[in-house]
Amino acid sequence: MKKQLGLITSLLFLCTTALMWVGCADNKCCDEAPVCEQPAPICQPACAPVCAPEPCAPVCAPVCAPKPVCAPVCAPKPVCAPACTPKPACPTACAPKPACKPACPPPACETECKLPVHCKHPSSSELCCKDGLIVTARNPKMCLLGDQYPLEFDVKACDDLCEATVTTTLPEGVTYIRSQPEGRVEGRKVTWNFGPMSKGECRPAKVWLKCECEGELCACFCATAVPVRFCALLCAKPVLSCKKCGPEQVCPGDAVEYTITVTNHGSCTAEDVVVTDTLPEGVEHSSCQKTLVYKIGTLEPCQSKTVNICTTAVKRGKFTNTAVVTACNADSVSCESTVCICCCQMECTKTGPKEQQIGKDADYQITVMNTGDLPLTDVVVVDRAPTSTSIKAANGATISGNTATWRLKEMKPGEKVSFNLTLTTCVPGCFTNKVDVTNCQNCNGHCESMTHWKGRPALNLCVAQTENPICIGDTTAYNVTVVNQGSESDSDVQLVVTFPDGVQPIELSGDAQGQISGNTVKFAPIKSVAARQTLKYHIVGKAKKSGDARVKFEVSSKAIQPAIVQEESTIVN
Numbered sequence: 001m002k003k004q005l006g007l008i009t010s011l012l013f014l015c016t017t018a019l020m021w022v023g024c025a026d027n028k029c030c031d032e033a034p035v036c037e038q039p040a041p042i043c044q045p046a047c048a049p050v051c052a053p054e055p056c057a058p059v060c061a062p063v064c065a066p067k068p069v070c071a072p073v074c075a076p077k078p079v080c081a082p083a084c085t086p087k088p089a090c091p092t093a094c095a096p097k098p099a100c101k102p103a104c105p106p107p108a109c110e111t112e113c114k115l116p117v118h119c120k121h122p123s124s125s126e127l128c129c130k131d132g133l134i135v136t137a138r139n140p141k142m143c144l145l146g147d148q149y150p151l152e153f154d155v156k157a158c159d160d161l162c163e164a165t166v167t168t169t170l171p172e173g174v175t176y177i178r179s180q181p182e183g184r185v186e187g188r189k190v191t192w193n194f195g196p197m198s199k200g201e202c203r204p205a206k207v208w209l210k211c212e213c214e215g216e217l218c219a220c221f222c223a224t225a226v227p228v229r230f231c232a233l234l235c236a237k238p239v240l241s242c243k244k245c246g247p248e249q250v251c252p253g254d255a256v257e258y259t260i261t262v263t264n265h266g267s268c269t270a271e272d273v274v275v276t277d278t279l280p281e282g283v284e285h286s287s288c289q290k291t292l293v294y295k296i297g298t299l300e301p302c303q304s305k306t307v308n309i310c311t312t313a314v315k316r317g318k319f320t321n322t323a324v325v326t327a328c329n330a331d332s333v334s335c336e337s338t339v340c341i342c343c344c345q346m347e348c349t350k351t352g353p354k355e356q357q358i359g360k361d362a363d364y365q366i367t368v369m370n371t372g373d374l375p376l377t378d379v380v381v382v383d384r385a386p387t388s389t390s391i392k393a394a395n396g397a398t399i400s401g402n403t404a405t406w407r408l409k410e411m412k413p414g415e416k417v418s419f420n421l422t423l424t425t426c427v428p429g430c431f432t433n434k435v436d437v438t439n440c441q442n443c444n445g446h447c448e449s450m451t452h453w454k455g456r457p458a459l460n461l462c463v464a465q466t467e468n469p470i471c472i473g474d475t476t477a478y479n480v481t482v483v484n485q486g487s488e489s490d491s492d493v494q495l496v497v498t499f500p501d502g503v504q505p506i507e508l509s510g511d512a513q514g515q516i517s518g519n520t521v522k523f524a525p526i527k528s529v530a531a532r533q534t535l536k537y538h539i540v541g542k543a544k545k546s547g548d549a550r551v552k553f554e555v556s557s558k559a560i561q562p563a564i565v566q567e568e569s570t571i572v573n
Helices: 002-027
Strands: 124-128 133-138 148-157 161-169 174-180 184-186 189-193 202-211 220-227 240-245 255-264 270-278 283-285 291-299 304-313 317-327 330-341 346-351 355-357 361-370 376-384 390-394 398-400 403-411 416-424 429-438 445-454 459-465 475-484 490-498 503-510 514-517 520-523 526-529 534-543 547-556 564-572
Touching (some): 124 220, 133 161, 148 161, 148 220, 174 189, 240 317, 255 270, 255 291, 255 317, 255 330, 346 429, 346 445, 361 376, 361 445, 376 416, 403 416, 459 547, 459 564, 475 490, 490 534, 503 514, 503 520, 534 564
Parallel strands (some): 240 330
Antiparallel strands (some): 124 133, 133 148, 148 202, 161 189, 161 220, 174 202, 240 255, 270 291, 270 317, 283 304, 346 361, 376 403, 390 416, 398 403, 459 475, 475 534, 490 520, 490 526, 490 547, 503 534
16 A cells, blocks of 8 residues: 555656646746746545546646746745645545645756857858859857957959949947948948949958847848949050260260160150251261161160261360151150360470580470360479589479479460470580470370580691791791681681791692782681591792791681681791
8 A cells, every 4th residue: 555655646746747847838937037836745545535536736826926037046835725626526535634745855946058059141151243243251150248250351343343332231239340441330231332343353341340249140241233344445645765875075086976765655656766866067977977867667665776876076176966856656856965075185395595505504495285175183394404414493393403393283275384494514415305294184295405515616726837947039838737626616717827028928738728819828718627627738938038037827717706816937048
């Protein structure tokens, strides 16, 4: 009997528990907080009922209103009264027993566990528009409550578009933070207008959101595009430029080379490009033509062509060479190059006496002139006197031995400077005085002057008589010797002999032709008698009258004035 009662009790407890679960699940008595109730009591009949009693409701009506989640545990409730009173047709055979104790203590109240939620939509999606626009959106698969997350878009044009617009609607439960590029925000909508897009062009967009509520947060987006087609025309223009290069300075006779570079800086081809170069008078071309024409054809954009022209400098001066470039579809341009055809040139002259007696001073003048077209700098004039001479004076110069030096900082074109120098010597001879002129431009000069330093002629007269004394009618000879004992030649040397009445000249001979005129004998002048040269004369005289006859000998020359006079005594018995 006890075993049967235990089984019945267990069955009743299981049924009561099942009914309570079903009742709570269907009626949702408490939306969030569980209701703690006492299990229904188990009554043990004292005896078998006479008829089957009306079954009692296993679960009583809710005693309290639904509580919020995690509400305090309800206090144990008293045993519920039977749902209905026993009908009189089935009276209880025995007196009711006291309520039974619960089979197990009531469970503790716990927080309801939330089932995992799965998103209905993916975390990335792609939208393909018929109008030629593809929009790809993506965001992280999960974000913690209160954190921020990015919602990214890639907008790609599959066709040429004149306008492209992307709009996204933000879900409930997020807060808009910012967007890049900045979109137009209207409520929960963010719109980007990308304007025109070319085929294949891709533009990004990004919006940052903050999670404010748990659950699936799904943003929707849409896109619109307006396809476009084009009807284009190329508007272009060739733009020519010209550059001419050449030397800045040359000397007459040098080659003058010009380089002309023509470049098309425009946006289309230049057709029939022609370079015309007109040469100035200072240069000449090998063809002897003054106008040179070069056809260089077409020039593509950014293309350059070069023309080389070689000429020769023929005239001193400053000349500008101009070249003109023309094309059939471009404006003409010109370029020029200026060359200075000049020479670094200077002249040096030295003047002085051609002849000078030794012992006397010889004055020289040195003249330096810049005959070129450029200034000369650091000009140095050096006069080197011959070793047999000595410098007596050199105004403004630095004298060192037989060298005189003048220095000039600059000589401008056409400028002339003179320097004076005085030399002397005691040595006869022909000596050359040399001058050298130097400068930083290596435009050097040289000049010189030769002076014949003449010594003095010194004539010596010597007379030797063959017979002395003599008788009347006898003859005697006079041997005359004239010697130039000096260091210089003499000219116009002449011997004149004058006889007295006691002696008469009858015969003549010697280095010069003589002539007897009465008592006078004259020999022809000798044009030049060198130093150390000797002249000899022979004169024969006949005694005519007794006495001391004095014969007079005279030698004269260009250098010896007045004449040298010597007498010779002849005794006539």
